Amino acid sequence: MTGIANERDADDGRSTDFEQLPGTETETKTDTRRPARRTFVKGAAIAGVSAIGLSSNAAASGSYTQYDGEYRHVVNVVEAGADNTGNRSITPVLNRLRNDNTLFYFPPGRYAMDSQFRFTKFDNVAFVGNDATLVPANYYNFDGPQYRLFRLGTLSRPGKKLRFEGFTVDQTAKDTGIRTIDTVVTDRLDVEDVRVKGEHDSGTMGPARFDVIGSNGTGRVVGFKAPDGGKNADDTPHAGKTSSRGPIGILANGTAGELMFRRCHVGGFPGSGLYACNGPGKIIVHGGVYRNSTSASIRIGGADSVVRWPTVEIDDVDEKYPSHRGIRVERGDVTIKGAAIRVSDPSPSNHAISVLSNCESAWIENTTIEMSGNDVNHGIVVSPGAGETTIARTNITHNAAGGYPLWLRSSNNTDRVHCEYLSIDGEAGDASGLRDGIRCERPNVRFAACEVDQRGRDGVKRNAIVSTSEDLSVWNMTLRASHFPIVELGSNSSYLEVDAESYSGREAACLYDQSHKISIRNSRLVNGVRDLGSWSLELSSNTTS
Incomplete structure (x- = not known):
C-alpha cells in the first residue's frame, strides 16, 4: 500500500506493518536499567519518602480524584521536580519516577519535552493532566528517537492497563510535529481529551498510535483531536529522505481486542486520517469529524467493526496526491451507520x-x-x-x-x-x-x-x-x-x-x-x-x- 511500510520494534527487531519511518530507529536506552528504577521508586513510596512526590493514597487534588482507589501511588510531577514553566525538559524526571500502579498527575502549566519517555511492560499506569500543555522541542533539537513524546508499550513488551488524558500538545512552533502518544497494551486503554494544536510539520510519524493486542482487551479513545493536520513529507525536514507521503493522523493497525474512537477530530493528513484496518479485532468509530486526508479520512477494517454517525468532509485536496476518499472499507465485516459525507473538492478518485x-x-x-x-x-x-x-x-x-x-x-x-x-x-x-x-x-x-x-x-x-x-x-x-x-x-x-x-x-x-x-x-x-x-x-x- 502506498505510504505504508515497516515500522521496526526496537525491543525485538521484528518488523510490523504499521507506518513508513523517516529512517531506522535505534534506541539508546535499554530495558536492563528499568527494573532497578522501578524498585527504587516503589521502595521510596513504601518508606514514605515525600521528596519525589509519591504517596500511598491518592491525594485530593484537581482532576484525578475521580480515580481514587484505582492506583496505589499518585505522583504530582511538579512536586517531584518537573518544571511546569516550559523552560526545562521533564523527560528526565519521568524517567526517574517510572513505576507500576501509579498515576502521574500534571498540574496546570507548560511541560517541555526534548526526548522520548519510554515505559514498557507496565501495569496500571495513568498520566492525567489538569490544564497541562506538552511542548515538544524542535525536530533538530530533539534527542534520541525523534518520533514520539510518550512510547508506552511495544509489541514484545506491551503494557497492561493505561490511562492518558487531559493534555494539550503545542506544536505551533516550526518543525515541532511529533507523535504525542504511541501505545501497545493487552488489557485496557483509556485516552481522553487530548488536543494537538498546530500542523504536524516535521515529517515524522503522526500524532498517535493506539493498539490493544490482547484478544479480550478493550480500549477507548475519546476526544483525541488533531484538527490542523500534517504537511506532506516533501515540505518537511524529511524531503527526499522517505518514500512516505507523510504522517498518518491516528494509527491503529494491530488491534486484536475492541477499540473505540469517540468524538475524535482529525484534520488533513497526507497518509490517511484514521487508519485502523489491518488488525483482527473490532474497531468502533463513534461520531467525530474527519477531514481531507489523503487515501482516506477513515480507513477501517476488522471483525464486526462499526462506523456510526461521523462527519466526513473533503473540501481541500493535496494537489500532489489528489486521492482523498471519505470512508475506505477493507478487511473483515464493517457496518457504516448514520454517516454524513460531503465531497465538495473532488478529484477522480475521491469516492x-x-x-x-x-x-x-x-x-x-x-x-x-x-x-x-x-x-x-x-x-x-x-x-x-x-x-x-x-x-x-x-x-x-x-x-x-x-x-x-x-x-x-x-x-x-x-x-x-x-x-x-x-x-x-x-x-x-x-x-x-x-x-x-x-x-x-x-x-x-x-x-x-x-x-x-x-x-x-x-x-x-x-x-x-x-x-x-x-x-x-x-x-x-x-x-x-x-x-x-x-x-x-x-x-x-x-x-x-x-x-x-x-x-x-x-x-x-x-x-x-x-x-x-x-x-x-x-x-x-x-x-x-x-x-x-x-x-x-x-x-x-x-x-x-
Missing part, C-alpha cells in the same frame, strides 16, 4: 465510500452523501472482490461534473449486493462519459423500493440505471433520467413494478443486442421500450403512459 475487494461484508445504512465540484467523481464504489454488501435507507446527492453515484464494478463475484430504500438525485454532468446514476457491472444485485433521479446538469444526457451483468432484480423502483431510465446490456434481469420515465421524451428502457432474457412486468414504462436487438424479451402487464 465518498469505497468498499474494497478484501472486505468480506459491508453494511451501509442511514447515510447521507453530498457530491459536488468540477471534476468526475463517484459516490459509493464497490470493488470487484468485495463480499456481500447492503445499502439501506441512504441518500446520495450527486452534483459533480460526472461520475456514478453508485458503481458496482465489473466482477464475477456472486456475493449479493442488496439496495433498499436508496435514493439518488442531483444534477451531474457527463464529463468523460461517466453519466449513469447506477452503474451495475456485477451479478446478483437486488434493488427494492429505491429512487433514482438523473436530470443532468445543463441538459446533459444521464441514465438512471445501466446493467452490464446478469441476475439483476429490480422491484418497486422509480427511475427518472434526462436520457434513458433503463439501459440493458446484461442478461437475466428482472424488472417488476417499476415506474420509469425520460425527461427528454425518450423511451423508458433501451435494450441492446447483447442483452437477453430480460423481463419487465407490471410496470409503467412511459413511451415504451426501444429494443435494438435483444432476445428472449418478456414484457407483461405494462403501461406506456
